[in-house]
Amino acid sequence: MNEHGAVHESLIRPNVFEKYISAGSLFKSDREMLRPSYLPKSLPHREKEIDQMAAIISTGLRGDRPSNVLVFGKTGTGKTATVKFIANEASRAHSTGRHMEFVYVNCCEADTNYSVVQFIVNKFIDDPEERAPYNGWSMERVYSLFREKVDALKRLVVVVLDELDRLVYKAGDDLLYNLSRINDDLKHSKLSIIGIANDLKFTDFLDARVKSRLGEERIVFSPYDAAELRDILNARAELVFHAESLVPDVIPLCSALAAQEHGDARRALELLRVAAESAEREGRKTVLSDDVYRAKNKIELDTVTETLRTLPYQSKLLVLSIVMYAEKRKIMTTGDIYATYHSLCISIGVQALTQRRIGDLISELDMLGLVRARVRSFGRGGRTKEIELAVPAAETRDLLVEDELLSSYKNTRAKLQTTLI
DNA sequence: AGTCCACAGGAAGGGCAGGCGA
DNA sequence: TCGCCTGCCCTTCCTGTGGACT
Numbered sequence: 513m514n515e516h517g518a519v520h521e522s523l524i525r526p527n528v529f530e531k532y533i534s535a536g537s538l539f540k541s542d543r544e545m546l547r548p549s550y551l552p553k554s555l556p557h558r559e560k561e562i563d564q565m566a567a568i569i570s571t572g573l574r575g576d577r578p579s580n581v582l583v584f585g586k587t588g589t590g591k592t593a594t595v596k597f598i599a600n601e602a603s604r605a606h607s608t609g610r611h612m613e614f615v616y617v618n619c620c621e622a623d624t625n626y627s628v629v630q631f632i633v634n635k636f637i638d639d640p641e642e643r644a645p646y647n648g649w650s651m652e653r654v655y656s657l658f659r660e661k662v663d664a665l666k667r668l669v670v671v672v673l674d675e676l677d678r679l680v681y682k683a684g685d686d687l688l689y690n691l692s693r694i695n696d697d698l699k700h701s702k703l704s705i706i707g708i709a710n711d712l713k714f715t716d717f718l719d720a721r722v723k724s725r726l727g728e729e730r731i732v733f734s735p736y737d738a739a740e741l742r743d744i745l746n747a748r749a750e751l752v753f754h755a756e757s758l759v760p761d762v763i764p765l766c767s768a769l770a771a772q773e774h775g776d777a778r779r780a781l782e783l784l785r786v787a788a789e790s791a792e793r794e795g796r797k798t799v800l801s802d803d804v805y806r807a808k809n810k811i812e813l814d815t816v817t818e819t820l821r822t823l824p825y826q827s828k829l830l831v832l833s834i835v836m837y838a839e840k841r842k843i844m845t846t847g848d849i850y851a852t853y854h855s856l857c858i859s860i861g862v863q864a865l866t867q868r869r870i871g872d873l874i875s876e877l878d879m880l881g882l883v884r885a886r887v888r889s890f891g892r893g894g895r896t897k898e899i900e901l902a903v904p905a906a907e908t909r910d911l912l913v914e915d916e917l918l919s920s921y922k923n924t925r926a927k928l929q930t931t932l933i
Numbered sequence: 934a935g936t937c938c939a940c941a942g943g944a945a946g947g948g949c950a951g952g953c954g955a
Numbered sequence: 956t957c958g959c960c961t962g963c964c965c966t967t968c969c970t971g972t973g974g975a976c977t
Contacts, residue, residue: 824964846940869965871941887941891975894939 538757538788538797545752546785548588548778551596556747557740558590561731565598568729572612572668573605577695577702580726584712585733588776591708594733595672602670613665616672619679625687628679629654632671636661655690659697666700676707677714685718692725735775741767744777745784753788754797761801762787769808783807816903819880820911826865828912829856830873834883835909838901845896846871874899882908 544550555562571578585591599614615632622631630644633654637643644654662669671691673679679687694703707726715723736744745763762784770780784799786807791799820831833853837844850867857864865873874897878885884902889895901908 826964865964866966867940868942868967872965875942887972889940889973889975890938891973892936892938893975894937895971895973896938896940 538754538792538799539752540754540757541752543752543785543788545748546781546788548781551593551600552748552751554747555590555593555597556743557736558594558733561590561594561733562597564731565594566601569598569602569612569670572670572702572704573602577668578670578704579728580692580705581707581729581731582715582727583706583708583731583733584710586710586735586774586776588770588774588778588780589733589735590777591733592674595674595706595708599670599672612668612670614670614672617674619673619675625679625684626651626654628673628687629658633658633661636665659694662694662703663698663701669701669703670706671703672706672708674708675710677709677711680714680718685722688722688726689719692722736771736777737775738764738767738771741770741775741777741780745780748781749784753799757788757797758799759801762799762804765801765804769804779811782811786810813907816882816908817911819882820908821915827873827877828915829853829862830870831877831882831908832856832912834877834899834901835905835912838905842900844899846874846899847896849874849899871897 545552565581565583568581569578583591583595596616599616602612602614615635617628617631619628622628629651634643644657676688688705688707691703691705705726712732715727718726742763745766749758749763766780766783766787769783770776773779783804784807787803788799790806790810791797791803820828823831830849830853833849833856834844836856837848837852841848846867850870853870854864856862874883874885877883882901882903883899885897885899887895888898
């Protein structure tokens with residue numbers, strides 16, 4: 513289209529973004545401040561933990577190696593934010609002339625021993641040609657480069673391993689063993705580890721030597737209560753919203769809903785952000801309590817959608833079987849589900865897995881929160897798992913039927929309805 | 934106390950894919 | 956490129972289990 517054409521069209525048809533731009537915004541500054549990635553200037557109700565960690569890390573500013581630290585706490589209790597806050601503070605504390613290098617690794621993104629070491633070592637290498645590749649090198653070669661580069665820094669290096677429990681469950685404790693004894697090979701640098709974990713019990717999976725070296729200091733973050741969450745939200749809302757943008761109920765409601773889960777500040781901030789974005793889309797300049805309830809439903813549905821989307825094919829079929837059975841009876845057993853699953857597989861021409869394997873998949877669905885399963889004995893009726901769908905049946909079925917892998921199910925559904933028990 | 938049911942779940946091993954190193 | 960190694964997914968086989976029933 514030529515320039516005149518564009519001008520002409522703009523006169524007769526309003527731009528699709530017009531109503532959103534002209535409505536103004538209930539945000540007074542960047543909404544990114546409501547995301548978990550934003551690090552605030554202060555962390556309310558974490559003064560004690562900050563102080564504990566500062567006391568440990570301050571050893572490094574005096575030129576000694578600080579003890580390794582294990583940080584425990586559930587999601588959204590401020591563990592990562594506190595460690596990053598300490599790292600920032602340490603980089604500002606130049607008075608002693610000592611410098612520390614903090615390297616942060618999320619073990620969900622780098623989830624093998626090799627990828628963690630490769631990620632850390634590449635942080636210290638500017639030349640892309642010199643960097644360790646994603647694969648192809650032996651562990652020994654990448655460790656050797658790691659030792660060389662860390663030693664060349666001639667300073668204290670603090671490696672922060674976030675979601676460490678996941679790495680240990682997936683790849684064992686080899687990485688921790690090697691990192692914890694690396695100081696024996698360093699002449700000019702020192703290395704300390706801060707491990708962040710959700711699960712207190714993951715240290716049971718560690719070798720005794722690793723356990724004692726790594727857990728020299730432990731800090732446990734307790735969940736926030738509703739009043740503490742309210743303070744956190746108030747502090748953040750002051751930065752982000754105009755004074756009149758939130759009705760008085762909104763922050764207490766977000767805090768109460770997040771406190772009901774497990775005192776998750778991340779969830780509280782997400783509720784507030786999604787509620788505000790929903791109000792904004794409707795062209796309102798005030799966020800109401802209803803927006804928070806809608807945000808809660810949306811977040812829950814998004815979580816289920818994402819979990820279902822990433823399931824393997826056979827697990828999707830299994831969830832579909834559970835949904836189908838749940839339409840008839842709310843509580844079911846492994847045997848009930850297996851019969852339904854088996855019929856479904858025959859109908860759509862898929863090789864069915866064995867009942868043994870399906871038992872394991874049901875346990876996995878339980879861990880993902882899609883079903884609730886508990887072992888029960890019915891005397892002569894036998895011992896089995898009693899299973900209940902933990903997500904809305906209709907929405908889950910719709911999400912699964914939209915899946916292209918399960919599209920053939922659409923054609924056979926009517927037939928199945930008549931063949932199932 | 935012994936029997937029975939319907940599984941749970943551990944152990945061992947097969948098949949396959951992908952990474953590693955010569 | 957090719958053989959070896961490792962991890963993952965799955966099956967087969969097996970023993971164990973809790974509680975109603977006899």
